[in-house]
Amino acid sequence: MKYGLFFGDSITYGEYDGVFGGWVDILKRYALQKYNEGSNELILFNLGIGGETTEGLVRRISHEMEARNSAEGNWVFIGYGANDLAIKEGVQAVEPEQFKSNILLAVHQAKQYAEDIYLISILPVAEKTDGVQTASGKWRTMAEVVKYNQILRSIAAENDLHYLDFYSGFVDDKEVLLSKDGVHPNEKGYGIMAEMAIPIIEKYL
Template identity: 50%
Template sequence: MTNCLFFGDSITYGEYNGIFGGYVEILKRYCHAEFYNNNANEVNCFNLGIGGETTEGLMNRFEVETKARISPDENLIFFFYGANDLAEKNDVELVSLANFESNLFEVISQAKEFTANIYVISILPISKTVDGIKIPERKYRSTEKIELYNQKLKELAYQNQIEFIDIFSSFNLTKEEFLSKDGIHPNEKGYQFIANQIKPIVEKYL
């Protein structure tokens, strides 16, 4: 039995996808169908996404959440963070790049106590309708900062000898087709695209 733990924010939770429930739910249904219909290995996908969460929140709950769901056999841990960390609200940065790096470094170190199968997923692009545009009382994001934080994720993965899943590059080619009206969260097509990028990793354990 293999357990896949997906930690993240509202994009991992599946916000703006009421029909299919986001990329984790798509993967969960696929794994269960393979198990029941094709006698595959049992692979469980746990959605541990919380809307609005940053790496600060992740640090507070990672160990407890993981211990409650860890398999005695095989485990995979995915981290999908940064969209809120890099955001600014009322000109205040939620989590600085330095703190983003140190938070993830600490959590990755903890994750290594449970498994060697650790993955960090790139931050997604945002729509041109919200890129670099300041709206009162709303979070401000820009492509420039996304690329900066993504580079840090890539460096962290290299330093820790874990896998960096670059969804940004391919998603960015047709991002307006994959994003919901708010310009931040994926739509149905976008969530399916994310699931398709992660699926080959999960499939190895079926």
């Protein structure tokens, strides 16, 4: 069997989805259904941690992958940026150059175990949240989302990685696909993410 490892923050974890458990959990159920119908077995690990930035990712990715290393092959999703670009008390959690460095380091570590690596775009924020301080004291802007996504897209292109563009799937309908906080998807949004990712899953079935 092959392993799929999903690294990320609360959007990978599936926060704010009380119905389906988030896009990764939807994919886990899909893979199990296909296995029961006769497809290859895929084991998907949701390794999302709420609030995590790429600083946390580089500290744990090699340990997580060593502990979940399938002899038949591994593939990895890396979904970060929404917390990295957030500003609190005038300080950005992880500035663009450090974000780029962290992603490159994580990719280097992942390549020691994984045959395929997917970088995931950052989702847009709702209009009411764009540049507005939230209850947590953080604020995010669409301009920063675009900037950090360009970093991810460039890394993917320059390192022969896959780029999963959830941003484009959300941006025109973000007001109906994001939850009340304007940052996390709602159940419908997570469903859209799963639909976009299913063709990737099917390649390994």
